[in-house]
Structures are given as C-alpha cells and as structure tokens.
Amino acid sequence: MATIAKSAAEIARAVNARECSAREMIDATMDRIAAVEPQVGAFLSVLERQARESADALDARIAAGERFPLAGVPLAVKDNLALDGTVTTCGSKMLERWVAPYTATAVRSMLAAGAIPVGKANMDEFAMGSSCENSALGVTRNPYDLHRVPGGSSGGSAASVAAHEAAIALGSDTGGSIREPAAFCNLVGFKPTYGRISRYGLIAFASSLDQIGPLTRSVEDAALAYDAMAGFDPMDATSVDRSVEPTAGTLREDLHGLRIGVVKQFDTHKLGADIDDVYDRALHDLEALGAEIVEVELPTADYGLATYYLIAPAECSSNLARFDGVRYGLRVDGVDVAEMNERTRAAGFGPEVKRRILIGTYALSSGYYDAYYVRAQKARTLVARDFAKAFEKCDLIAAPATSSPAFRFQSKSDPYSMYLMDYYTIPMSLAGLPALSVPCGWVTPEGGERPMPLGLQLTAPLFAERPLLAAAHAYERATMHAAKHGTEVVEVAR
Amino acid sequence: MRYEAVIGIECHVELKTASKMFCGCANRFGAEPNTLVCPVCLGMPGALPVPNAAAIEYMIRAGLAFNAAIPSFSKFDRKNYFYPDMPKNYQISQYDMPLTQGGVVRYWLEDGTLHECRLTRIHLEEDTGKSTHAGSGDGRIAGSAYSLVDFNRAGVPLMECVSEPDLRSAEEAVAFLEMLRRTLMAIGVSDVKMEEGSLRCDANVSIRPFGSESYGTKTEIKNMNSFRSVRRAIESEIARQSAMLDAGERIVQETLGWDEANGTTISMRSKELAHDYRYFPDPDLVPMEISAERVSAVRAKMPPLPIERFERYTKAYGFNIKQTAQLIDAPEIAEFFDRSVEVSKQPQQTQNFVLGDLSRLANESGIAIHQSPVSPEHLGELVALVEAKTINSKIAKELLARMWAGEGSPKAIVEREGLAQTSDPAALARFVDEVLAANAASVAEYRAGKSNVFGFLVGAVMKSSRGKADPAAVNALLRERLGG
Numbered sequence: 004m005a006t007i008a009k010s011a012a013e014i015a016r017a018v019n020a021r022e023c024s025a026r027e028m029i030d031a032t033m034d035r036i037a038a039v040e041p042q043v044g045a046f047l048s049v050l051e052r053q054a055r056e057s058a059d060a061l062d063a064r065i066a067a068g069e070r071f072p073l074a075g076v077p078l079a080v081k082d083n084l085a086l087d088g089t090v091t092t093c094g095s096k097m098l099e100r101w102v103a104p105y106t107a108t109a110v111r112s113m114l115a116a117g118a119i120p121v122g123k124a125n126m127d128e129f130a131m132g133s134s135c136e137n138s139a140l141g142v143t144r145n146p147y148d149l150h151r152v153p154g155g156s157s158g159g160s161a162a163s164v165a166a167h168e169a170a171i172a173l174g175s176d177t178g179g180s181i182r183e184p185a186a187f188c189n190l191v192g193f194k195p196t197y198g199r200i201s202r203y204g205l206i207a208f209a210s211s212l213d214q215i216g217p218l219t220r221s222v223e224d225a226a227l228a229y230d231a232m233a234g235f236d237p238m239d240a241t242s243v244d245r246s247v248e249p250t251a252g253t254l255r256e257d258l259h260g261l262r263i264g265v266v267k268q269f270d271t272h273k274l275g276a277d278i279d280d281v282y283d284r285a286l287h288d289l290e291a292l293g294a295e296i297v298e299v300e301l302p303t304a305d306y307g308l309a310t311y312y313l314i315a316p317a318e319c320s321s322n323l324a325r326f327d328g329v330r331y332g333l334r335v336d337g338v339d340v341a342e343m344n345e346r347t348r349a350a351g352f353g354p355e356v357k358r359r360i361l362i363g364t365y366a367l368s369s370g371y372y373d374a375y376y377v378r379a380q381k382a383r384t385l386v387a388r389d390f391a392k393a394f395e396k397c398d399l400i401a402a403p404a405t406s407s408p409a410f411r412f413q414s415k416s417d418p419y420s421m422y423l424m425d426y427y428t429i430p431m432s433l434a435g436l437p438a439l440s441v442p443c444g445w446v447t448p449e450g451g452e453r454p455m456p457l458g459l460q461l462t463a464p465l466f467a468e469r470p471l472l473a474a475a476h477a478y479e480r481a482t483m484h485a486a487k488h489g490t491e492v493v494e495v496a497r
Numbered sequence: 498m499r500y501e502a503v504i505g506i507e508c509h510v511e512l513k514t515a516s517k518m519f520c521g522c523a524n525r526f527g528a529e530p531n532t533l534v535c536p537v538c539l540g541m542p543g544a545l546p547v548p549n550a551a552a553i554e555y556m557i558r559a560g561l562a563f564n565a566a567i568p569s570f571s572k573f574d575r576k577n578y579f580y581p582d583m584p585k586n587y588q589i590s591q592y593d594m595p596l597t598q599g600g601v602v603r604y605w606l607e608d609g610t611l612h613e614c615r616l617t618r619i620h621l622e623e624d625t626g627k628s629t630h631a632g633s634g635d636g637r638i639a640g641s642a643y644s645l646v647d648f649n650r651a652g653v654p655l656m657e658c659v660s661e662p663d664l665r666s667a668e669e670a671v672a673f674l675e676m677l678r679r680t681l682m683a684i685g686v687s688d689v690k691m692e693e694g695s696l697r698c699d700a701n702v703s704i705r706p707f708g709s710e711s712y713g714t715k716t717e718i719k720n721m722n723s724f725r726s727v728r729r730a731i732e733s734e735i736a737r738q739s740a741m742l743d744a745g746e747r748i749v750q751e752t753l754g755w756d757e758a759n760g761t762t763i764s765m766r767s768k769e770l771a772h773d774y775r776y777f778p779d780p781d782l783v784p785m786e787i788s789a790e791r792v793s794a795v796r797a798k799m800p801p802l803p804i805e806r807f808e809r810y811t812k813a814y815g816f817n818i819k820q821t822a823q824l825i826d827a828p829e830i831a832e833f834f835d836r837s838v839e840v841s842k843q844p845q846q847t848q849n850f851v852l853g854d855l856s857r858l859a860n861e862s863g864i865a866i867h868q869s870p871v872s873p874e875h876l877g878e879l880v881a882l883v884e885a886k887t888i889n890s891k892i893a894k895e896l897l898a899r900m901w902a903g904e905g906s907p908k909a910i911v912e913r914e915g916l917a918q919t920s921d922p923a924a925l926a927r928f929v930d931e932v933l934a935a936n937a938a939s940v941a942e943y944r945a946g947k948s949n950v951f952g953f954l955v956g957a958v959m960k961s962s963r964g965k966a967d968p969a970a971v972n973a974l975l976r977e978r979l980g981g
Contacts, residue, residue, distance in 0.1 A: 085543045098542065105536050107543060206542040211780035240547045240782050318780055321575050324586035325540045329646070340581050340644075367577070367775035376777060 025075030071117025097351030107204020125159030154184030179428025186458025201236030264397030320363030404458030519546030540584025565600025604676030840877025
C-alpha cells in the first residue's frame with residue numbers, strides 16, 4: 004500500500020521489498036499534490052509525467068534485482084537546483100522560462116539513490132528571504148497555518164514535505180534558508196558542513212556560504228539523504244576531498260557522554276515566556292537523555308548579521324551579473340546592449356534582489372572595499388574562531404533555530420526585521436559548520452488560533468555530521484514533538 | 498626638441514592547454530562558432546569553475562623562464578564588468594596575488610647587443626568570447642544591425658604579462674616581444690600567433706626630454722595586429738606626442754586604437770572613465786598553494802631557453818648574430834644542433850653542416866632536418882670524423898647524402914667500406930709515384946713552369962686513392978717530388 008504519510012526510510016524499504024511499487028508511490032503522491040497544492044502552493048512546477056516515467060523505470064530495475072537506498076522516495080527539489088530539461092526559475096521572473104540544460108550533482112546523487120523528483124519547489128527569489136514572500140512566481144503557505152509563511156528561502160521545499168507532497172525536499176541554506184523553514188514547518192532541516200555536498204548546479208546566491216541539504220520529517224530521513232549526497236565532486240572546486248562516513252546506520256537513542264554547549268549570548272528569555280519555556284524544556288530533555296549541559300561563549304555572535312549582510316550581498320552582486328539578457332532567461336530589448344542589460348535587470352529582478360545587488364556593489368567598490376568587505380571577512384574569521392574555542396568545551400551547541408514561530412504574511416514589512424529572522428542561524432553559516440533544526444515544541448502565537456512548531460538548532464564542529472545526526476535522532480525519538488499536532492491542510496477530492 | 502620614449506608592454510597570451518581554463522571543453526582555434534562550449538564556459542546558472550592544473554604548470558614554466566618569483570600562495574579574483582562576450586559578466590583573473598611576480602626578459606637587438614626589460618608580473622585569467630558586429634560596414638559595434646557572439650574562446654586560459662616601462666624605442670619593444678614569443682614557444686606553453694589572437698599586446702607610451710627622470714603622460718595603444726604594426730604604432734605615437742610637446746600642447750592620458758590602414762593612432766576612450774572592477778577573491782575557487790617541490794619538478798623539465806642558447810652560441814661558440822638567430826628561431830633545429838655538438842664537440846663545423854648542407858637537403862626534399870633520417874648523433878659523428886681527418890670533406894658530403902637516404906651511422910659506413918682517409922706516407926707515396934709515372938708529359942709541363950698542371954696532378958692522386966687520400970698530405974708530397 005502506498006501511503007504518503009510514510010517516511011522516506013519506510014518508503015524505500017517497502018519499494019525495495021516490492022510491497023509497493025515506485026509507481027504506486029508516485030501516483031499516490033500526485034493525487035496528494037493535486038488535492039492540497041491549491042491550499043499550500045509549494046511547487047512552481049510539478050513533474051507529473053517525468054515522475055511517473057522515472058517510477059516505471061525504477062520499478063523495472065528493482066524487478067531486475069537492483070536495490071536503492073531511497074527507492075521510490077518522492078523528492079521535492081528547490082527551484083534553484085538544475086534538473087536537466089526542467090524549468091528552473093530561482094523564483095524569479097529572470098528565469099521564469101529557463102530550462103536547465105544539465106543536472107546538479109546533488110540532484111544526480113539523489114536520482115542515483117532512487118529518489119524521484121515530483122516537483123520544483125517555490126523559494127524566495129534567488130534564495131534571498133526568510134518567508135518565501137520574495138518569490139516572484141507564487142505564494143507558498145505554511146501547512147500548519149495557511150495564514151502564515153512557511154519560512155524561507157526554502158519555503159516551498161519545507162511546505163511540500165510538511166504537507167506530505169514529498170518525503171524529502173532539497174533546499175539550500177546560505178544564512179538559515181533550510182533551518183528556518185524547517186523550524187516553521189515542523190521538520191528536520193539539515194545544513195551539512197560547507198563543502199560536504201557539491202554546489203555544482205546550485206544557482207549561486209553567495210558562493211562561500213551556500214550549502215545544499217535536506218528537509219525531512221525525521222532525522223533518519225535526513226541522514227539517508229545526506230549519505231546519498233555527501234562527497235567530493237570534481238566539478239566543484241570548493242567541495243571537500245575527504246572521506247564521508249555514512250550516518251544513517253549510526254543514529255543513537257541516548258546522549259550519554261555528550262557535552263552540549265548553550266551559548267551565553269543567545270539568551271532565550273527575551274524571546275518571550277512561551278518560547279523560553281520550550282527551549283528550557285529542550286535543554287532538560289537533552290540532559291535527561293544523558294548529555295552534560297555546559298555554558299559556552301560566542302562573543303562575536305552579535306556581529307554575525309552585519310558580517311553576513313556584507314559578504315552575501317557582495318558575492319551575489321557578482322554572481323547575479325550573468326543575468327543580462329544576452330544568452331538565456333528574460334530579455335527586454337533596448338537601443339543598445341547597455342540599455343538591454345539595464346531594462347532586463349530592471350524588469351527581471353525583484354526589490355529584495357536589487358537591494359542586495361546594490362549593497363554588494365557598494366561594499367566591493369573601490370574606496371569602500373577595505374572598510375566593508377575586508378572587515379567583514381575578518382569578522383567572519385573571528386566568528387569561526389569563537390566556535391572553535393567553544394567546541395573545546397563541548398561536542399555540540401544547542402540554540403534556537405529562530406526567534407519566533409512562523410509569522411503572518413506581510414507582517415515583516417521592513418527588510419531589517421526580516422533579516423533578524425536569521426539571527427541564530429547566520430553565525431554557523433559564516434563558520435561553515437554543520438547545523439540542523441529539529442522540532443522541539445509548540446507555541447500558539449499571540450492572536451493565532453493554532454499551535455505552531457519551533458525548532459531546536461544543533462551545531463557540530465566541521466565535518467562532525469555523524470555525531471550531530473546521531474544526537475538529533477536521540478532527541479527526536481525521546482520527545483516526538485513533531486507528531487503532537489497536525490497540519491491545517493484538508494484533502495480536497497479532485 | 499628630441500625626446501626619449503618610455504614604453505611598457507602588456508600582452509595577453511593564450512595557453513595551448515588541451516582543455517579550457519575552468520572546464521573540460523577543448524581549447525582549439527578555428528572550430529565552428531559555439532561548438533566548444535558547456536554550461537561552465539557559457540556561464541550557465543549553477544555551473545562552477547575548476548582550475549586547469551596544466552595551465553598553472555605553464556605559468557610556473559613561464560615564471561621560471563623569465564627568472565620571476567613564484568610565490569607559494571596565489572589566488573583567483575573576479576574582475577567585474579559587463580560585456581556581452583563575457584558570459585558571467587565577470588572575468589576570473591588574478592588581482593593582488595599573481596602566480597608569478599617580477600622577472601626580466603633579456604633580449605637582443607639586430608646589432609647583437611643584449612638588453613633587459615623587467616616584468617612586473619604574469620598572471621593567469623580566462624579569455625572572453627568573441628563578438629562580430631554585422632551591418633555597420635566596418636565591423637564596429639556603432640551602427641551595426643546585430644551582433645553575434647562566439648563563445649569557443651570563452652574560458653581559454655590566458656596569461657597576462659605586464660612589463661615595467663623599461664623600453665626606449667619601437668625597435669626595443671619589438672625585440673622584447675620577439676624574445677617573449679620565442680621563449681614562450683620554446684617552453685611549449687603557447688603558439689603565440691598574433692594572427693590567430695593567441696598573442697595580443699598593448700603598448701603604454703610616453704616621452705620625456707633626454708636626461709629627465711620623471712615620466713611624461715602616457716597613452717595606451719591597442720589593436721596592433723602584428724609586430725610590424727607594433728613598431729609603426731609606437732613610432733607614430735612617439736612622433737605625435739613629440740609634435741604636441743613641441744607645439745606646447747599637453748598630452749592627454751587616453752586609450753588609442755591603431756589604425757593600420759591610415760597609419761595613425763585614434764582616440765578610443767578617455768581613461769578618466771576607468772572602470773571600477775570591484776575585484777574580490779573568487780569564492781568558487783580555493784587559494785592555490787604552490788609548493789617548492791612543485792616548482793622544482795617543473796624546473797627539472799624545462800627545455801633550453803633561447804637566451805641560454807644566445808649566450809652559448811655568441812660567447813662560447815663565437816657565432817655571429819645572424820647564425821645565432823637562425824638557429825634559435827627554429828627551436829627544433831637548435832635542439833638538433835645542440836645534440837650534434839654534444840657528440841662532435843665542434844660547434845662551428847657542426848653549425849656549417851646544419852645551416853649548410855643539411856639545410857640544403859631539407860629545402861630540396863621538403864623534409865625538415867629534425868624529421869629526416871639523419872639523427873643529430875650521426876651528424877655529430879660525421880663532424881667528428883672530418884675533424885679527426887678520418888675522412889675529408891668530399892667523402893663527408895657523400896656520406897651525408899647517404900645518411901639522408903637512411904643509411905645510418907657514418908662511422909659504421911666508413912668502417913664497413915674502408916673509407917678512412919689515407920695519411921700513411923708509404924701508401925701515399927705509392928699513389929703519387931704511380932701518378933707521376935703515368936703522367937710524364939704533365940710533369941714535364943709543370944717543370945717547364947705551367948704551375949696550373951699541379952691541380953690536375955693532385956686530382957689524379959685523389960682519384961687513384963678513391964678519394965681517401967688526405968689532400969693536404971698529397972699536396973705536400975707532390976711538391977716534394979716535383980722539386981717545387
């Protein structure tokens with residue numbers, strides 16, 4: 004029996020055991036997508052035909068005796084990942100009709116593991132945003148409260164998994180774009196160490212920060228996806244040539260012998276009593292599982308946001324220069340090349356993308372470069388050093404994933420309050436560390452009717468994905484927060 | 498008033514690696530437009546660059562050839578500006594940490610004098626695509642109906658070599674460029690063909706009164722398509738600037754294009770509008786660490802450099818500048834020559850053969866010397882045989898023809914066929930006496946004062962020895978017998 008509520012691990016087991024076919028799994032997923040997409044809006048394109056064909060091909064290979072770690076798992080792919088032959092938009096008018104001519108390495112790895120892409124997920128334009136509201140191409144709603152945002156920038160990825168339109172979604176995280184929407188949508192969102200998963204085929208926002216990772220309904224599924232994608236890629240000079248230990252088989256049930264650091268500077272008291280309670284309880288639960296809680300300091304954590312908002316825009320101002328109307332994507336004609344460039348970029352980019360290109364161009368300009376970009380790089384080094392020092396005292400760091408649960412649409416009207424959403428996730432991105440968000444409780448926001456999930460962020464030293472996932476799994480199994488409330492999504496018969 | 502010119506050269510040289518700088522596409526000139534492209538060199542969204550290790554090795558070679566420093570740490574930066582034939586609208590280049598720093602090009606002028614021009618740096622970057630503007634009549638973008646871009650060249654590894662302003666005349670500038678070209682060819686890093694664009698150069702030119710220490714205002718000349726146009730453009734620019742200063746006018750710092758047809762420089766754009774390229778380290782590429790071991794490994798494989806040959810040929814061998822240049826500018830022939838000399842130990846004689854008889858055979862047959870059946874070692878043997886007077890030059894010529902026909906070692910032929918020259922006095926005396934006895938009439942004529950008969954008698958002795966007699970010894974013995 005194909006049920007869309009199963010985890011990726013359960014689906015793969017059933018499909019490999021031929022208890023259900025990949026085709027049945029995909030058919031059921033397509034039914035679910037048809038039923039809930041009008042409410043959720045997770046996808047910019049649904050790959051119905053391709054998914055069914057891929058499922059049939061996979062079933063034939065399984066019938067011939069082959070087995071796949073993610074056999075028949077319906078996969079949502081964030082729309083900044085190239086998938087050969089599919090429209091890959093980055094949530095932007097600039098690429099609204101651009102068909103990728105090749106497939107990203109991470110997506111290929113997932114395909115090779117037997118996962119089946121069912122749709123390209125909505126996102127903040129070029130991954131710039133924390134609510135998915137910056138998408139130029141569609142609105143995605145939080146399945147737990149359809150009046151609220153799913154988070155961003157991997158908002159479509161998160162919503163699709165939360166609404167059971169996929170078992171695993173691929174997202175990308177530059178300053179929190181996997182962890183924040185995962186927290187908002189009651190999911191596990193995992194950003195591995197920078198360089199662990201190839202960025203080849205990930206349309207760049209900020210190259211030195213971007214990292215691909217999975218959004219899933221369980222830690223085990225995140226581990227399976229990570230195991231499929233991690234590893235050196237000769238097509239990405241920043242991918243790390245270092246052996247990868249599989250994680251899925253080494254998940255733990257307790258935390259004995261583990262020292263978990265709590266960051267002195269991350270005072271949850273100021274987040275409000277409800278939220279503070281949730282995080283307090285999370286620390287007690289970790290302790291109850293055998294972990295030793297120790298206080299650590301990240302004195303430069305407060306500079307994270309300012310540092311990030313110089314480095315990321317600087318890189319994006321250069322990365323997005325290629326969208327000029329010459330070779331692909333949108334073109335708005337002009338009397339000469341310069342005017343064509345200007346008109347194309349004026350029409351193709353939304354306000355947040357333009358804002359960041361302007362900030363970045365300014366930060367790199369002659370005369371300002373040393374004062375902004377160079378200083379930001381120095382601050383980045385200091386943040387990384389702080390973490391290294393903290394990890395002398397602990398094995399993992401526990402922190403909030405976000406400062407609030409999912410908020411209502413259009414409630415963050417000025418850019419800075421939106422930027423603040425990533426306060427807790429940005430330092431880890433600057434340091435390139437592996438970090439994940441795991442569901443840790445619920446709060447009913449002021450004026451809200453439904454309880455909304457919160458995420459606990461666990462961070463490990465560089466390349467320590469294995470103990471990170473193992474600990475998250477123990478916490479998840481012991482607390483089972485994710486299962487406590489359901490989504491608001493109602494299945495509508497076709 | 499007469500002025501001194503101050504000239505610096507910036508040139509771009511395409512490296513002849515098998516693949517492009519940051520992707521696996523073939524690096525080849527002359528293919529159908531847009532057939533040597535992939536997501537990476539087209540700057541497709543999501544594609545990433547991976548550096549070509551061969552290009553980095555070529556840079557190390559170039560650095561070593563010009564005695565430049567090879568820093569242990571180097572990185573790539575992005576140079577940001579919009580141009581339709583540049584796929585990413587930034588060029589991956591090197592800003593403040595180039596692969597090589599400093600160095601010097603030692604070059605010679607036609608009179609054989611050696612000069613030096615210091616290098617500022619050589620850095621590695623990627624080439625752009627190539628635009629063709631249609632409908633404007635003159636190929637310029639202004640007034641064109643449409644433009645086409647060929648990205649085959651986009652991403653080809655490009656070396657940018659910047660000189661210090663050490664050159665003082667058009668002649669020096671051209672001699673510098675020729676030296677640069679022959680050196681880069683010799684170390685095998687580029688074809689260095691101006692006509693195919695694998696060598697492109699710009700010249701920075703200023704003038705100042707002789708004796709002045711400060712520099713005048715410089716202009717930059719672009720669009721020079723041959724060494725000849727480099728010479729003409731610089732001469733024309735020096736003349737233009739001199740006339741302006743003589744007339745009390747000020748020189749404007751600007752970029753000029755060389756108009757080959759009209760023989761003049763024309764203003765292209767004013768430097769005040771200089772771009773802010775917003776250089777920053779390319780976050781897609783990790784910094785490069787160039788170990789001392791890696792540099793040593795490249796050094797160990799360096800071929801002989803033109804400047805080294807120049808010094809050896811002119812100083813140790815005493816060749817004149819013309820012969821020296823003739824050898825050096827045909828690197829395969831110079832290599833052949835050097836290997837021959839190792840065997841013969843006779844540079845001058847070997848050079849006579851290489852530039853003389855062997856070159857003639859090569860011209861007649863259309864087969865290059867280094868591709869002919871004659872090995873450099875066998876030529877060395879031949880020269881050594883002549884020098885040891887084992888064979889005379891006549892036999893040597895015959896042997897060379899047979900070697901060209903594929904008969905192999907001249908030493909082996911000489912031994913097999915007993916062609917060694919006879920200087921044994923008894924054997925010679927026998928040949929001489931036989932000739933004198935058989936030619937009594939000629940002997941009488943000689944004694945009667947007809948001295949030209951002597952040559953006939955020498956020839957007769959050589960003939961009866963089947964060419965093996967040592968002509969000098971024959972001469973001496975004949976004179977003795979004839980009482981001359």
